Amino acid sequence: MKLKTFINKSRMKPWDFFILFSLILASFAPLVLFSIQQASQPTVSYTAVLKVDGKELKSFPLSTNQKRYTYKYTDPDGDYNLIEIDHQQIRIKAASCLDQICVQRGWIRKPGETIVCLPHKLVIEIKASDGSETGSVIY
Known part of the structure; x- marks a missing residue:
């Protein structure tokens, strides 16, 4: 038509x-x-904070251009946790504790998520730069 x-x-x-x-x-x-x-809107960056017995020992920046690497934490008794960081996620890859719950937790990537290893008194928590507890993560 x-x-x-x-x-x-x-x-x-x-x-x-x-x-x-x-x-x-x-x-x-x-x-x-x-x-x-x-x-x-400002971009929000994420950081994984490693605390042992309530004291902050190290922080790991989590970003999209972050290459995969590992960090080994060893306490004075010789116990260890092998922490793996890959892009915007972190996990405990291996640990010398008996229960291995921290290893089974797997990857964490969102603000507020935690990994806890009770035998070693170790906590890994993801924090956002703007202080928010929840947020969207780009994969």
């Missing part, structure tokens, strides 16, 4: 096209506004 035939049959006036075009254009306004708002 040709445009002129459509206009004549539906009795659309020239201003009707202008209004229709304006409404279609206005429907994209929320997309533009939300993308501008999202770009203006």
